[in-house]
Amino acid sequence: METGGSTNKPSGLSREHLEEHYKLYPAVHKAKIKEIEARLIRADTACVDPTYCTLRSLKKEYAYVLNSVRLHDLYFENIGEPGSRPSPELQSLIEQFFGSVQEWEKQFFALALCARGWVVLGFDLRDGKLRNYFTDDHTEGVWSVLPLLVLDVYEHAYCTAFQTRSDYVEKFLKRVLWEIVSRRLRAAREVFKSIQRCFRVSS
């Protein structure tokens, strides 16, 4: 049985490990975006059907690769060195919506162990609230939510470098680049202020 000390394994969340991950998915999906966009220009819009048709398949997989690239970009960007802290603004909002940073982390960690794809701390532009979300697939999500902190929990993100998913999530949480997350929150709140009048909040 292979152990965590194997010399063939990259160290978890090291540059080498993250580069391997990048080559495996977002790089491939970036190429697929271009391919699907080219096919969409020529796609048959006359012979369409909700069970199967070319246009439907292309659009479905377009959302899949587009979200994969966007989520991966956010994920790689929010990983840094240990020791980073949320801004006072972010900390205060986390406390408001989760009780404390520890309670938020407890829920985020638990979601990371039961999700099949992604865990996201998101800011909802409809009501200005912070919530944790998870997705089993790149295409799931809530339309009005801007991702602040993104964690990839697909097996490809950790199996080559960690013994367990729990070890991976624990290390990720120590390496969150909170400056980036806090900056995303500031931008999201600015957008929230400017669009409040455009959307009627019903839930």
Ligand SMILES: [Fe+2]
């Ligand atoms: Fe990934």
